[in-house]
Amino acid sequence: MDSPSGQHSSQDIALREAFRTWLRVALYSFGGPAAQISVMHRILVDEKQWISENRFLHALNYCMLLPGPEAQQLATYIGWLLHRTLGGLMAGILFVLPGFIAILALSVLYSGFSGVGWVEALFFGLKPAVLAIVLQALFRVAGRALRNRAMYALAGLAFVAIFFFNVPFPAIIVSAALVGYLGGRLRPDLFHVIRGPEVDEPEPAAHTRPSLGRAVKVSVIFLSLWFVPLIILAGLLGPDSVYVQEGVFFSKAAVVTFGGAYAVLAYIAQQAVDVYGWLKPGEMLDGLGMAETTPGPLIQVVQFVGFMGAYRHAGALDPMTAGILASFLVTWVTFVPCFLWIFLGAPYVEALRGNQALSTALSGITAAVVGVILNLALWFGLHTLFANVQDKQLGYLHLALPEWATLDPAALALSMLAVIALFRLRWPMLRTLFSITLLGMAYRLLVG
Template sequence: MIDKQVSFKEAFKVWVRVAIHSFGGPAGQIAVIHKILVEEKKWISENRFLHALNYCMLLPGPEAQQLATYIGWLLHRSKGGLVAGILFVLPGFISILILSILYAAYRDIGIVEAIFFGIKPAVLAIVIGAVIKIGKRALKNEVMVTMAALAFVAIFFFQVDFPYIVVVAGLTGFIGGKLWEEKFYVIKGHGEKSEEESAYFIDSHIRPVKPSLVKTLKTVFLFFSLWALPLVLIALWVGVENIFFSEGLFFSKTAVVTFGGAYSVLAYIAQKAVEDYGWLKSGEMLDGLGMAETTPGPLIQVVQFVGFMGAYRFAGSLDPMMAGILASILVTWTTFIPCFLFIFTGAPYIEYLRGNKNLTTALSGITAAVVGVVLNLGVWFALHTLFGKVNESHSLGIRWLIPEWATIDVPSLVIGLIAAFVYFILKWEMLKTILVSVICGILYYFTFL
């Protein structure tokens, strides 16, 4: 058993480290959190980590950021969750704000394009590593493997919405736990810790506290008030017929429908932003997605770029750049405040019920499905990183993504192989791997393009 306490100062340093390593979308980010907190620091065991991840996957919003917030809350309650969640977003916010300013003012900057070109293959290697690592730890038996495979087929080939997959996986786990307990009860609750799990700080020291309805209602009121505050101030100050109120309201709505991660809502955001509101021009959404994919932080941070460009174009009497910066802050606020609401409200109940076998077997089923969803993200990212054109076709209700082999991006493939070599074979850290890829990208870009 670990006797050493985890100080808030030590946790703060680790959350900074997690934040600056959080490349690669949800798959890569979850792998980073796992590597640092489970494998290196031994703050949280595999079972406790997966239990928290299961809950975060059920929520709308960025699951990796919510997972960090959840574990931060376990360590140091509200202040720990706030620090973990805010730090997870901060590097991406700063990066995308800088890139948005450069994009709006200078658009075609060679060094920026070169950096983007180099980072993507490294992110691909990191995502592949995440799929392998999470799969090995979550899929305890052939039943779990089968459920992961079925989830992948459902979301990748049949485009089944993620919430439906979660519901079916949860029901399967619940029923399966009653009929075939040894195959479904794979994530243990408190009171059933192995000797190995006792080596983890949270498992050894953090005990669930019975949730309080009064405290829950206070938390809901507080975060709903914070969520609505900027919209109320804007409405009172300048009315509702302005770009800031429109963006604040729109992204408050999208914050509660982003089930299954950012990819599930990007098409909706793109359609509204381009066709209905005119905030973006055709094709600019992909540029914003490139920024979000190649900077630390949640992929849904792409909404910041959308908000910036919308306010930049419809600044009214304000300076366009200042309008874009203010919109970036507003959109980030309305997107992530709900994440803290969901974690601080729900986590106490999820932790308290962790020993409940019915809940645990249901969450075990969801865990397996999550692996299939992460694999789906990995395949999607690989296709769009390595090929210039990927055709989508439908037959008999099946969605096929078929890359045009003539458009294969050989330089990206080569850089990706280099990144895979230093990451998997040489066991280099993530930032070193990304740095190598960036250098390769810059050398290729300025030598051959």
């Protein structure tokens, strides 16, 4: 039976139907977190009506506070709401699985056939299409989150802070939460964007209520899943093994990846190139192109880094075998913490849904994240359209200055065609992606 608001009770949703829906969400999750969240909202809130707008936004804001991929964690959260732990595991794993398979295949092609012209042409055509998809997602998220001048101002300040002054993402989030909290007390008409639960929403299910016993059980299980494999590998292979090094390094990265893949891109690239020798200079952008153009979270780029690191330091193993094993390991230590954050924290977040002070603080965070996404879209655009982008520091001011002589006219033309297809012709995302990619490949193979 439906609730008065049209939202379905979770008891009415068969697990088989949920499986098909989460697989559909995963296969359509191209273009980074903004696009992925938009896809989830359209399918789960607008089409299926499995969760209300308020509850979706409440879960989203919590996931944005966490380290790791917010879209994958949001899928896990909603899956847990609907079908307990099994539903959360199903939604979270399915969200990662298509991208994992795709990036593994692309990593094999990249490492074994990087000199082949059609492989290089494939990456050339993919990047402009993804740039347009990111821009479309940015407009969609901004349209939902920025509902008044105060929200626009907060988003603008967040963009300036992170793009021009390199303010750390956690500092932006804390500041935005404080502005939202104070704004809610002084001007609730501007900041009271995310309301508490509506009176006609279903009563919370029993499994969403927090308890100390459950928290301890979840912590023990997922901390063991996270660290016991690393301890076993260290005992068998020694601490200098590439697998142990990658497992420990990406475990650290999983804790500090606030703001998604872009927020730690420079850190991971610097460590992978200069410290460990896993990547050659410039290869991180190729890996990011893989993650941008395949379904799933952008942080899946770490799988490519892990693959290439083990491929180049395979030891006694065949390089391809070493790379594949490292792909599984790096993916494991990156996403097991995501399930820990959700299954441990979600019951407490659900208990705070009616807290109005928290709601206004989260409204500030939502606006600030739009500015952060704009920063990410601009960063990706610069590195897609220009061969060289210089980073210059003038005191506290940071400038990303493209070398205009390195502008790629073909990439610009492809990007403009993709924008026209999405915004003007309203083509579906996958149709645009494949059409522009094929056009880019044809240009690269025929013209060079």
